[in-house]
Amino acid sequence: MTASGTDPAIEARGLTRCFGDLRAVDDLDLVVPRACIYGFLGPNGCGKSTTIRMLCGLLTPTSGSARVLGCQVPEEAERLRRKIGYMTQRFSLYEDLTVRENLAFLGSVYSLRGTGLEKRVDGQLERFALDDRADQVSGTMSGGQRQRLALAAATLHEPELLFLDEPTSAVDPESRRTFWEHLFEMVDQGTTILVSTHFMDEAERCHRLAILDQGRVVADGVPDTLMEELGATVVQIESDRSRTIRGAILKLSQVWHVAQLGNRLHVLVRPDLADPVGLIEARANGIDAAARVSIVPANLEDVFVMATEGAPETADAG
Amino acid sequence: MRDSLGRIAAVAGKELRHLRRDELSRAMILGIPLIMTLLFGYAINHDVRHLPAGVVDLAGTSASRLLIAEVQASRVVDVVERFDAVDALETAMARGRISVGIFVPADFERRLVHRDRPIAQLLIDGSDPVVQSAARSLQLLPLAQAQRSGPRFEMRVYYNPERRSPVFIVPGLTGVILNLTMVLFTAVAIVRERERGNMELLITTPVGALELMVGKILPYMAIGYVQAVIIMSLGVWLFDVPILGNPVDFAAGVGLFILATLSLGLVISTLATNQFQAFQMTFMSFLPQLLLSGFMFPFEGMPVPAQWLAELFPLTHFLRIVRGIVLREADLLLLWQDVWPLAAFFVVFLMAATIRFQKRLD
Numbered sequence: 001m002t003a004s005g006t007d008p009a010i011e012a013r014g015l016t017r018c019f020g021d022l023r024a025v026d027d028l029d030l031v032v033p034r035a036c037i038y039g040f041l042g043p044n045g046c047g048k049s050t051t052i053r054m055l056c057g058l059l060t061p062t063s064g065s066a067r068v069l070g071c072q073v074p075e076e077a078e079r080l081r082r083k084i085g086y087m088t089q090r091f092s093l094y095e096d097l098t099v100r101e102n103l104a105f106l107g108s109v110y111s112l113r114g115t116g117l118e119k120r121v122d123g124q125l126e127r128f129a130l131d132d133r134a135d136q137v138s139g140t141m142s143g144g145q146r147q148r149l150a151l152a153a154a155t156l157h158e159p160e161l162l163f164l165d166e167p168t169s170a171v172d173p174e175s176r177r178t179f180w181e182h183l184f185e186m187v188d189q190g191t192t193i194l195v196s197t198h199f200m201d202e203a204e205r206c207h208r209l210a211i212l213d214q215g216r217v218v219a220d221g222v223p224d225t226l227m228e229e230l231g232a233t234v235v236q237i238e239s240d241r242s243r244t245i246r247g248a249i250l251k252l253s254q255v256w257h258v259a260q261l262g263n264r265l266h267v268l269v270r271p272d273l274a275d276p277v278g279l280i281e282a283r284a285n286g287i288d289a290a291a292r293v294s295i296v297p298a299n300l301e302d303v304f305v306m307a308t309e310g311a312p313e314t315a316d317a318g
Numbered sequence: 319m320r321d322s323l324g325r326i327a328a329v330a331g332k333e334l335r336h337l338r339r340d341e342l343s344r345a346m347i348l349g350i351p352l353i354m355t356l357l358f359g360y361a362i363n364h365d366v367r368h369l370p371a372g373v374v375d376l377a378g379t380s381a382s383r384l385l386i387a388e389v390q391a392s393r394v395v396d397v398v399e400r401f402d403a404v405d406a407l408e409t410a411m412a413r414g415r416i417s418v419g420i421f422v423p424a425d426f427e428r429r430l431v432h433r434d435r436p437i438a439q440l441l442i443d444g445s446d447p448v449v450q451s452a453a454r455s456l457q458l459l460p461l462a463q464a465q466r467s468g469p470r471f472e473m474r475v476y477y478n479p480e481r482r483s484p485v486f487i488v489p490g491l492t493g494v495i496l497n498l499t500m501v502l503f504t505a506v507a508i509v510r511e512r513e514r515g516n517m518e519l520l521i522t523t524p525v526g527a528l529e530l531m532v533g534k535i536l537p538y539m540a541i542g543y544v545q546a547v548i549i550m551s552l553g554v555w556l557f558d559v560p561i562l563g564n565p566v567d568f569a570a571g572v573g574l575f576i577l578a579t580l581s582l583g584l585v586i587s588t589l590a591t592n593q594f595q596a597f598q599m600t601f602m603s604f605l606p607q608l609l610l611s612g613f614m615f616p617f618e619g620m621p622v623p624a625q626w627l628a629e630l631f632p633l634t635h636f637l638r639i640v641r642g643i644v645l646r647e648a649d650l651l652l653l654w655q656d657v658w659p660l661a662a663f664f665v666v667f668l669m670a671a672t673i674r675f676q677k678r679l680d
Binding site for chain 1: 321324325327328329331332335336339340514515516517518519521522523524525677678679
């Protein structure tokens with residue numbers, strides 16, 4: 001059944017979905033290679049969930065087409081169902097059933113039977129550290145435990161492709177860390193994972209990334225490459241009067257974006273500027289503020305800002 | 319095929335687990351038939367007795383007292399008050415203190431002898447037709463009709479000769495209770511999954527629409543039988559309802575009706591967007607059935623368009639089937655005219671639910 005390993009897990013062309021006047025997903029092209037973690041990064045309402053639902057065959061695209069694991073969606077969605085796992089944004093297992101009952105139910109829906117089913121459920125319980133909670137009703141568990149259960153349920157039938165819709169929005173950092181370890185382990189075994197998130201650190205862990213904004217892909221690629229090829233220079237300013245400096249340098253047309261992190265300012269400036277450090281130091285001296293200015297490597301947030309806000313139109317270049 | 323049966327069993331098993339955890343549902347399964355059977359069995363009585371009556375006896379002879387004693391002995395009325403004049407009696411009736419007035423004129427003895435004029439007068443509060451027809455039966459008392467002894471029909475009552483209402487009510491009650499609980503349970507069953515977000519997961523699994531529908535119906539079929547047994551057992555023990563027909567026919571009829579009501583519930587659950595709407599739709603479908611099916615009011619008394627409408631309801635047909643089997647020893651073959659509409663209702667509504675239930679979110 002497994003399609004040849006060379007063609008991509010997901011290939012979408014011009015995928016569009018409208019809800020009334022709203023174009024939730026707008027002419028989206030996407031190629032997700034096999035055995036990697038592909039991230040969707042974007043703010044709420046940018047079309048991440050809608051795209052995932054279309055790729056699962058749950059929503060019919062208004063236009064465009066997608067092939068997922070060699071199946072045309074939504075036409076061949078039924079054939080696709082056995083090969084994919086889907087972890088919904090909202091906890092979608094039965095809160096009045098126990099952990100084991102939930103897994104056993106899903107297992108039998110995927111035609112696992114008898115000892116095969118038992119072994120598989122026990123295996124998942126152990127793998128996701130749920131064995132001591134097996135008989136607890138899932139509605140009484142913590143966010144992290146529920147999330148592990150949801151992942152155990154989504155991977156119970158060993159899907160080739162896993163869709164995770166903001167899987168870690170309701171869990172603590174420790175749970176997030178172990179969650180991602182599980183994901184990397186699955187990728188090692190050949191699973192393809194598409195995960196949506198609005199956390200930068202999470203997006204940075206992905207092998208490839210697409211940044212979505214208002215239903216469009218505004219940037220995509222390997223996170224490191226995206227950061228290296230940022231069309232701006234990143235300057236860091238450390239000062240006790242960073243707030244004042246911020247106000248002063250925002251007036252410069254060469255400065256595109258300033259973010260404050262405690263006493264530090266993270267500044268995006270035009271990439272073609274010969275001496276950005278000198279320019280900013282001069283400005284800081286001009287208002288009598290002592291500052292340490294240096295050029296630093298870009299981070300993913302810079303990529304995100306550049307992709308969603310873009311470089312301002314620079315009429316008065318200089 | 320084996321996979322499909324396995325998935326149906328998985329859905330059915332899960333549904334039973336929900337029920338096991340949900341105390342309210344469990345209480346409804348047992349409580350509704352118990353309470354409703356006791357209420358309807360004891361409270362509803364078409365055989366009206368002990369109407370409060372007032373007497374104006376202007377004759378005051380031993381014969382007039384005998385007449386009043388005879389009226390009392392019928393137990394249709396209880397004499398609660400005596401008046402000196404008719405207008406006092408009429409006032410009491412207007413106030414609602416009495417439903418029947420008995421007026422014995424001063425020349426009562428003479429009327430008894432002459433026999434060309436009525437011997438006395440019954441004044442009846444006719445605002446409630448049931449009370450009216452009960453009071454009218456007093457006309458037939460021996461002394462009152464002594465003067466008319468012409469040839470009459472000889473009557474032979476075939477079923478329920480004692481005119482006990484529970485005998486008529488209880489079998490029909492199985493239909494009413496099953497109708498309410500079965501529709502409600504299934505109507506809520508799918509809506510709840512949608513409301514709690516389970517549906518988004520469920521539709522990404524290989525479980526098919528029909529498998530899901532059938533899996534959801536199965537546990538409630540069993541519950542429906544439990545309820546039917548509870549109601550009929552209470553009927554037999556408490557109200558001496560005779561079950562004349564074959565239990566196999568009874569079980570088959572009940573099964574068919576349960577399927578029809580469950581499929582109606584499934585359709586509702588594909589229309590409603592939340593549990594509250596599902597409740598509302600259930601009651602909207604329940605009330606006309608309760609009123610028009612012939613459970614509360616005789617079917618023959620309804621205007622023809624109402625009868626046509628009632629023919630569309632599963633409850634109408636089930637009432638005829640269950641009364642036929644339990645009270646008149648009929649079998650399903652004899653009741654075929656009401657069996658096929660139930661079967662057709664089930665097939666049509668199950669298909670409608672399956673088609674309406676899309677494995678999509680849009």
